[in-house]
Amino acid sequence: MLTIKQIRDDKEAAARKLAKKGVDAAPVIEKIINFDDQRKALQLELDNTLAAQNKAAKEIGALMGQGRREEAEERKRFVADLKEKSSRLEAELTDARQELQAAIVSLPNFPAEIVPEGKTAEDNLVVKLVENYTALPENPLPHWELARKYDIIDFDLGVKLTGAGFPVYKGKGARLQRALINFFLDCNTKAGYLEVEPPVMVNEASGFGTGQLPDKEGQMYHATADNFYLVPTAEVPVTNIYRDVILEKEDFPVKMTAYTPCFRREAGSYGKDVRGLNRLHQFDKVEIVQLSLPETSYEALDGMVAHVESIVKALGLPYRILRLCGGDMSFTSALTYDFEVYSEAQKRWLEVSSVSNFESFQANRLKLRYRDEEK
CATH class of the missing domain: 3.30.930.10 (Bira Bifunctional Protein; Domain 2)
Structure with a gap:
């Protein structure tokens, strides 16, 4: 299996190498890069959401200790919304990873430099x-x-x-x-x-x-x-x-x-x-x-x-x-x-x-x- 790094380092070179095997890889390579960008964006958003969720959860305890129940209840609703959002992001991230994996494993190995050109x-x-x-x-x-x-x-x-x-x-x-x-x-x-x-x-x-x-x-x-x-x-x-x-x-x-x-x-x-x-x-x-x-x-x-x-x-x-x-x-x-x-x-x-x-x-x-x- 090729790696994301092998593909992203030089996508034009990757396409040229696979063309030697008779594979038009450019469309798949673009998909892989798009899926990888999507995966990274979802991961970042999920990390930020979970961090905000953890921070808000800690604030609830502090507010309750200060007797500020109304504000604590508001933070609880906020945490509930964040949990729902993080669940949705996790599902989307799983889908993006699966689509990325399916695209990568469809590509054959790069041929070595000394492999002759030819089709049959x-x-x-x-x-x-x-x-x-x-x-x-x-x-x-x-x-x-x-x-x-x-x-x-x-x-x-x-x-x-x-x-x-x-x-x-x-x-x-x-x-x-x-x-x-x-x-x-x-x-x-x-x-x-x-x-x-x-x-x-x-x-x-x-x-x-x-x-x-x-x-x-x-x-x-x-x-x-x-x-x-x-x-x-x-x-x-x-x-x-x-x-x-x-x-x-x-x-x-x-x-x-x-x-x-x-x-x-x-x-x-x-x-x-x-x-x-x-x-x-x-x-x-x-x-x-x-x-x-x-x-x-x-x-x-x-x-x-x-x-x-x-x-x-x-x-x-x-x-x-x-x-x-x-x-x-x-x-x-x-x-x-x-x-x-x-x-x-x-x-x-x-x-x-x-x-x-x-x-x-x-x-x-x-x-x-x-x-x-x-x-």
Whole structure:
């Protein structure tokens, strides 16, 4: 979440930054400033009213002690009027705060300065390309045909049990899936990440904390009876471990890793580009999360990118790293690097990992703070 200070310090600069993400933020920024001005004015009027109320209440006791009952009764009526006014001001202040909050949380994070201009994935910048292609037979089979031929992934059975996008892994397919999960977790824990096993359902506060709500509620599976959401990524529960927490400066960096099944509705996804495993409603993912001090966050990001690259290298896959343009970035990200591997059978690059810096955006939403020697 952006802060009032970030917006008010230079509203034109704020609008320019968000325009890089394809957002026309100027009208919302004006609303935010107006709501903030209204909030400040109401707060000042309320403070003055309460001060006058307290002063008058003290005068009543003094007047009664002097036997000036008529004047005391007049002050009582005055205090009653002030109480009514303060109640009205408190209600108006609450409304102004809620409108201000709703406007602020509708704005995405500022993109970093080095984020490329652009609107779609075609505008992303390739920052590294490593080509070590495996020699395959002529006309290699795509994975969905291999899966059927060797009976290791059953897409039709998944449709029968649940629906499209919920495959069933069988035999060596299930073993491969389990082996990859263990391999990734082992790589992460060796690199100093603490393994945690979080719930795969979260409450609304957790979804808000990492920015999935209210921005992506249409992509999340919602258990309405309990108002829980199935996780779209382990990032959500893992990061929320530190919601409403005050850390000490010496606690940093905090490094965590987790495996969870992930659930995404992916509304509107169809066609050849989402065939087979290319885009699923349920999939397995191993996540790394790091909390860092503000001044070292980009150093931490570089370290995470290098770590993910070491894993892709260990798998011997052709890969490239892209710096996402403003229009292709997520709501919460300030800078994102995507890892893609090349599919010889599909003749295209496929995203397999994404590493982002959110700067203070999630920390503000989570009310995650730290204490140093000053404050």
